[in-house]
Amino acid sequence: MSLLTRKHKRRGAFLAVILIALSAATFLMLRAFSENLLFYFLPSQVKEGKAPARHDFRMGGLVLQGSVKKDGLTVHFTVTDLHDSVPVVYTGILPDLFHEGRGVIVEGRMSGPDLFKADQVLAKHDAKYQPPEMTPEMKKYMQAH
């Protein structure tokens, strides 16, 4: 008995056609919805006016070094994509991973031309897993013992 008789070839071809049609349909659908599949806009896209002006959206980037100013529960910081930056104000509890120089996603809306009012702040993980680096004192201690 052969592995590919005429019957098997016919079924195989049918399966291949279905697979190709499905992939094509999926590809076109994802392309059509690609804007909606983006989870956030970058600050430069926001500055170019690509983000929705009338309703809420998310903006993602890095927390600019030295920009975090806390006043009680209200915190001011700047989100940057190293090309453009947008100042953000938020009142509430920040996630553990929120830190200057690290990734962040804020949800809210523009209030005025140069201020993003956030209702929610999400920290983005940079996919790096490292033990804490040894400080010089620790290294000296390790060498001495």
Next chain:
Amino acid sequence: MLRKFAAPKIFYPLAGKLMPWFFWTFAVLGAVGLYWGLMLAPVDAVQGQAYRIMYVHVPSAWMSMMIYTSMAVSAAAVLVWRTKVAEYWLLCSPGLGASFTFITLVTGSLWGKPMWGTYWVWDARLTSELVLLFIYFAILAMKGAIPDRRKAARVMAMITVVGFVNIPIIKFSVDWWTTLHQGDSIFRKGGPSIAPSMLVPLFMMALSFSSYYFWLVLKHIRTLIERSAA
């Protein structure tokens, strides 16, 4: 060649020989990997202890996609050749696949709350993994709805083939679109961004989980072969 192994008469004793190997790989690497990952591996500089949930989350996520891919290969064999062992493989896998997908979603969610600041968002990675769970449910529903096992396997095969488009979407979602979920830490350009002391137990857990799956599938298939022979 492959057809020969796929004959239940050959597959049955072969599976019997492989099963103890899979079982002991699962048990030993699982115990060592879990102890190494949860107790011995260093804390993470940024996440502290919370990162250790990845020793369950990441292997489960790989399993959820690996099991589906093995089902898609079986589905093709079922649809083209009506291979019996492939039918059995398809009947035995979706329950395990759904379980691993569920574990992936729950552990990820528990990690997300303290780290991201939310249990759940509708980004492309999280949503496509949830869709995978629903596809597994659809396949399981067909298994339950059609009493004739051979007919059930064929309908399950069709759904499996259609649902397979979701697998590359899960894998590449973090590259194609902006997501809250981080990008790949292991299979990326320039090598893994995980310290070796943290990576070794992760691979042990992945090997342990896949051995667990193979052990159970082979066991289950042998039962089905016994039943059809009786």
